[in-house]
Structures are given as C-alpha cells and as structure tokens.
Amino acid sequence: MKSAKNTHYLQIDNKIEKICGSEGIEILPAKTAWEKYAxxxxxxxxxxxxxxxxxxxxxxxxxxxxxxxxxxxGVKQEMQNLMIIEENLKVSIKGVCNSIHKSFxxxxxxxxxxxxxxGAEVNYQQIHSWGKKNTVDTDYQFxxxxxxxxxxxxxxxxxxxxxxxxxxLTLLENAVANLETTASCAETEFDLKDVLMLxxxxxxxxxxxxxxxxxxxxxxxxxxxxxEAEAKGHLDCQGLLLDKTAKVSLVPGLICSxxxxxxxxxxxxxxxxxxxxxxxxxxxxxxxxxxxLIVNGFLQ
Amino acid sequence: xxxxxxxxxVSSQGKKILRGVDLKLKKGxxxxxxxxxxxxxxxxxxxxxxxxxxxxxxxxxVLLGKDITKLSSSERVKLGVVLSWQNPPVVKGVKLAxxxxxxxxxxxxAQKLEADRLLDRGVNLNFSxxxxxxxxxxxxxxxxxxxxxxxxxxxxxxxxxxxxAAKIIQQELVDKNISVLLITHSGEILKFxxxxxxxxxxxxxxxxxxxxxxxxxxxxxxxxYEKCKKHALFADRQ
Numbered sequence: 001m002k003s004a005k006n007t008h009y010l011q012i013d014n015k016i017e018k019i020c021g022s023e024g025i026e027i028l029p030a031k032t033a034w035e036k037y038a039x040x041x042x043x044x045x046x047x048x049x050x051x052x053x054x055x056x057x058x059x060x061x062x063x064x065x066x067x068x069x070x071x072x073x074g075v076k077q078e079m080q081n082l083m084i085i086e087e088n089l090k091v092s093i094k095g096v097c098n099s100i101h102k103s104f105x106x107x108x109x110x111x112x113x114x115x116x117x118x119g120a121e122v123n124y125q126q127i128h129s130w131g132k133k134n135t136v137d138t139d140y141q142f143x144x145x146x147x148x149x150x151x152x153x154x155x156x157x158x159x160x161x162x163x164x165x166x167x168x169l170t171l172l173e174n175a176v177a178n179l180e181t182t183a184s185c186a187e188t189e190f191d192l193k194d195v196l197m198l199x200x201x202x203x204x205x206x207x208x209x210x211x212x213x214x215x216x217x218x219x220x221x222x223x224x225x226x227x228e229a230e231a232k233g234h235l236d237c238q239g240l241l242l243d244k245t246a247k248v249s250l251v252p253g254l255i256c257s258x259x260x261x262x263x264x265x266x267x268x269x270x271x272x273x274x275x276x277x278x279x280x281x282x283x284x285x286x287x288x289x290x291x292x293l294i295v296n297g298f299l300q
Numbered sequence: 301x302x303x304x305x306x307x308x309x310v311s312s313q314g315k316k317i318l319r320g321v322d323l324k325l326k327k328g329x330x331x332x333x334x335x336x337x338x339x340x341x342x343x344x345x346x347x348x349x350x351x352x353x354x355x356x357x358x359x360x361x362v363l364l365g366k367d368i369t370k371l372s373s374s375e376r377v378k379l380g381v382v383l384s385w386q387n388p389p390v391v392k393g394v395k396l397a398x399x400x401x402x403x404x405x406x407x408x409x410a411q412k413l414e415a416d417r418l419l420d421r422g423v424n425l426n427f428s429x430x431x432x433x434x435x436x437x438x439x440x441x442x443x444x445x446x447x448x449x450x451x452x453x454x455x456x457x458x459x460x461x462x463x464x465a466a467k468i469i470q471q472e473l474v475d476k477n478i479s480v481l482l483i484t485h486s487g488e489i490l491k492f493x494x495x496x497x498x499x500x501x502x503x504x505x506x507x508x509x510x511x512x513x514x515x516x517x518x519x520x521x522x523x524x525y526e527k528c529k530k531h532a533l534f535a536d537r538q
Contacts, residue, residue, distance in 0.1 A: 281374050282350075282377060282382070289374075293399070294391065
C-alpha cells in the first residue's frame, strides 16, 4: 500500500492494519469508542462491528488520512465511522476507499457521522477507487454547528459495479458547506442522494454535481436543498453522456419553509462537444486522449 | 513538392463546399488565401487537418509525397500539419498550461509571446480576440510544425497586435523555414508578411494565383471580391 505510511487509519477487509493517533487526535476502532465513551453512543446507529472513531481535540499540524480497502474475494465490510472536530479547529482529512484487486468481488458498506463543532473548518476529500465487481453503499451525515465551515469532495475515480451514496448535510446558524460530487462512470449503476438542510439563520451551502456516464452506465442523482431558516442554498447539477448506452437522471429539488430563504438550482445534461473533440485532435491528441481530457475538464 | 492539394472536392451535410481546389506549397514558402466570407477558406483549412465534419468527395492532400487525405487529425498533426483556428472553442475545465503539457513536442516560451498570463486560465474561456490568437500561436508553435495554416490570425487584433503576431510568425515560422498558409478575409496580415503568392478563393474554388499581394489587395478594395473573376488582373485563372 503506497499510502499506508502516512495513513492514520488503515483497514484491509475487516482487519485494522494500522491506527495511529497523536496528542489531541484520538483515533480508535469504532467498537472500542462505543465501549469507552458512553457519550459517543448516540452518534452510532447500534454497536459498530468495524469502522473508526476520530476525535480531533487539538489543532493538527498535518492532514489526517484514512484508507479502507477491500482485498479478499467476496469480503463484506460493514462500517460505522464517527469523526468529531472540536471547536475552532482547522482540519484537512483525506479518505480513500478502494479495492486492491480490481477483479475481485466484494462489498463495502459504510455509515458515517461527521460532527463539525462551532467555528471549526473542515476540508474533507473522499476518494473512491473500486473494481468492476464491487458493490458499495455509503451513507454519510454531516452536522455543522454555528459558524462552522465544510468543504467536502466526494470523488468516484474508479466506479464499482453498483454504488449507492447518500450524503446529508445539516447546517446551523452561519454554517457554510460546499459539497462537490464527481464521478466518471462506466458499466456502473450509481444512485446518489444528497440533501442540504439549512436549519440555522444565515447558513449557506451549495451542492455541485459533475457526473459523467460512459458505456452501460445508469446514473441517478436526487439532490435537495431544504430551507427552514433565512438561509441560502444552491444546487448545480450537470451530467455528461459519453455513450449511447448511458443514461443520466438528475432530479434537483427545492423545499422551502421560510419565506426569507433563497434557494436556487440549475441542472443540465449534455453530450461531448464535437467541436471541442475535433479541436483537441487537431492539437495531436487521439480521440481517446481528447475525450479523457474533456471528461477530466468536466469533472473539475 | 512539399505540400499539394489536388482537385479537392468537399461537402458537408450534403452541401458542396469546395469544388476542386488546387494548391502547391514549397518548403519554407509562405502563401495566402484571400476570399470573401463563405468562400470555403476555413473549410479548406479544416479539411487539410482532417475535420470529420467535412467529407472529401474527390481529390488528394499530399505532404512530402505521402497521401494524408484519409489520416486522422492527430496523425496529420504528428506529421507536422497544424492549424490555428479562427474561432477556437472553450475546452471546459482545462487550463491552457494543462493542454500545453499534453500536446507539446517542444518547449515554447509563453513569456516571449506575452501569453504567460493565459497559462492559468481555462482554454479560450473568456479570452479576448487577441488572447485567443496568442493562445493558438503558442499551441501550434509547441507542436513543432512543418506546415502551419493560420486561419484569420489577424481577426480581433488591432494593428499593433497584428504587427506583433506577424513578427512572431516571421521569427518563429518563416525564418525557420516552416511553410505557412495564411487564410485571410481582410488581408491586413499580408502587409507585414508579404507572401510571394496570393490565392483568391471564391465559391469553393481558387480562381487565381498571383504574385503581388499589394495589387490583389488594391483590386479587392477597388472592385470587391465579386468582381475578381472578371478582372484583368487574374489572367492566369484556372
């Protein structure tokens, strides 16, 4: 594992290979945290089997990283993860979920809660890199307390056979969240649900989707902004069809129960521009290289 | 002959655009194609580069004895044929520096072209007319070309910028023995680059070749393109 050296939590199949906290950054198996901290139990659905608990209580001087891999044929991961970032801390987190043997079947299921306390700032990048026989189901909930800030990138670099992802963001007063989901799909069924809940006054958030659907892909995204307070929210959903066998469905939704809230959306599904493709080929790129560059540009 | 186009007939969506174009270019030579809007000049440039939108019905394009008519665009570029687009499209999400990284065969100083400020911007995104042309020049120079087709390189440029573009073309292409085909509607660039041969294209056909660009420009200014066919200047029409 290339990244193992700098990883703070490394799990392969259902075994924790490395767990490495430091002063003010407590990292435990989720099961241990459940047993050790009664206060933490409310954040878990039930007693976790596997997963991690990360509690950042002191300003870290480096980015935190987690890596969860499926390695064995037919393995089934059922994780519950909890991250708590204490008040006014600035934290960068990189999470990688992947399969080591891309041809093996295996499933990854993860439910997570991320609590961003008052005034904290979190930059959280989650990268998924799977094999064609994997099935993946992730469900993450983010709670942003007053004046907190979250930038979250959920990136599907290599898609599994089936991917179900749910991301729910709850924002209290003055909290800010930017969620960006990018996926380049091929031979994949991707079902995404994301919700931005604006509960506090002056909260603001944006959900940005860039979903490219290649051969035999079915991509569905149901995105919602719900405003219960005087807050601002925006949905920016874009799909790109790369093949005649691909299908993209974008369903943006706005639900408002506060007359002072401003919530908006934009959504579009397009195909690759022939002109762009020809232009890049006239710069010496092959059709495949040109298409890759266009898709990467779209996902940026 | 370094580069030859023979009896090139091209259509697009069933419409005939080029009706038998003939052109010959020597190594290191600079020629121009002048013509009114819609005469097929840009289509000729795009066809030479293999844009699949334009179907070659008849004729051949030959570079250094090799028939390139059926090659893909990228194969033609590898052989050294490049085109600067008149209206290059935006490549969404891709910065000019990233594109140059992917395509460059040689390092070209963006600073020298006063294009360094463009490197960190999206390709052609919100570029002014002049910035587009600088970006195009930077890209084509980095492709290590043998034959450069410049489609309306002066459009969108003021006189000072046209002079600057002409200087770059002179120093980086003409002086380095790289063949240049200038496609132009206004002919402004010709005053700076003084090509030895001017080809006038009307209705999909090159109707004459002429040696003096000044005379041709004067004729067009005095009589317009529509009168070109009848004007005595074009005694050597095909």
